[in-house]
Amino acid sequence: MDIDDILASVDQPDASTPQSTALDHQLLTRFWIAERGVSELLPWPAGLMDRTMERVRRQIESIEDLAASSSDPYSTATNSNSNNNPTLNLKLSILQTDLSRTQYLVRSLLRHRLSKLSKHSMHYLLLVSPGPSSSPQNNNDNDDDENDPHPQDSIPPLPPTSSNPDTAAPLSPQELAFLHAHQSLLAKHYASSFLSSFPPQLRRLDDNAGGTSMVQAPETKEVVFVRCLVDGVRVVVPAADAGEDDIYATAMRVGDVAVVRWEGVRDAWGGGRWRFYNTF
Incomplete structure (x- = not known):
């Protein structure tokens, strides 16, 4: 047989x-x-x-x-x-x-x-959240204890689950539940350990005062090995500033292996035009 x-x-x-x-x-x-x-x-x-x-x-x-x-x-x-x-x-x-x-x-x-969800839990919660969480400035007007913000206040709600199983959602329903529970436990731990002694305006986990965000996002400039699956795929170098234009590298042919930044081939990979080999 x-x-x-x-x-x-x-x-x-x-x-x-x-x-x-x-x-x-x-x-x-x-x-x-x-x-x-x-x-x-x-x-x-x-x-x-x-x-x-x-x-x-x-x-x-x-x-x-x-x-x-x-x-x-x-x-x-x-x-x-x-x-x-x-x-x-x-x-x-x-x-x-x-x-x-x-x-x-x-x-x-x-x-x-x-592992990625645990490392960047707040980033992905904000990414899949149906709307922005309450602004920290709304909680800074009063200094009463009952109105003081807590780390839990900065955790956005879970989005509604999609009824279409073919929808390319960022997370599965099980991952969403894990992500929200993980970040809630982490916020309570931070609050009982040290954040409760901070001023109210410094207790939020998604604080972006002064133009500096406290939310750590994944690194998109890392180098990856990819193999081209179709003709005419160009590597995109995103503009550093909003006023600049993206830079497009030479078009790749079928079978070519390139060492590029992930941000340059992310959209092409989503369209099935690149295949991964490995990463540094």
Whole structure:
């Protein structure tokens, strides 16, 4: 029995559909490499992850059924099981190996995303917030204790979850819940540790007084290795000032490998015109 036939036994019958295992695994691997390659959190691929987790669930059920049938003490064909299914152990081994490969990609992907969320939690809360949080100047007019701002006051509310699973939202619903809970606990810890002794106007975690923001954003000028997938892709160097124009580098050809800043290929990567190799 061929290995592809074994894997296809737990896959969808039509391998030419966009939901096929081979295509989804390739997309998952590419997204995993891209997520590891940049410090910025990439949009959550809801459709891809839903199909992947559903396939993992079905594959686990198939492995459990095969393992149970091979070790059933009440089966009348136990003695002849090895003759009727000489490839049963091999089939179980291949399915378990393929399952472990997918589980490793999913675990590594989630760990990298959670690490980014923990490092830049306030930045992503402000990014996905439906509206700006209350201004610190609104809380600085009164010096009464009951009107003093607290770190928790600067945490924006959670946005409404989208009913469309194909929407390329920045975060998944589980990541949104984790992000809000993490930042709330962090704000309470800061308040009890040292922020309560600060003046009221200095207690907010999203303070931007004096033109300096206290919110740390991911670094977009880091260097990445990318491979061009289509003709005519140009690297963009964003303007340093608002009055300047963006600079466009020479167009790349299919197969060219470039070492560029992430901010210069971010839009092209979103359109599927670049593939990641690695990062410094």
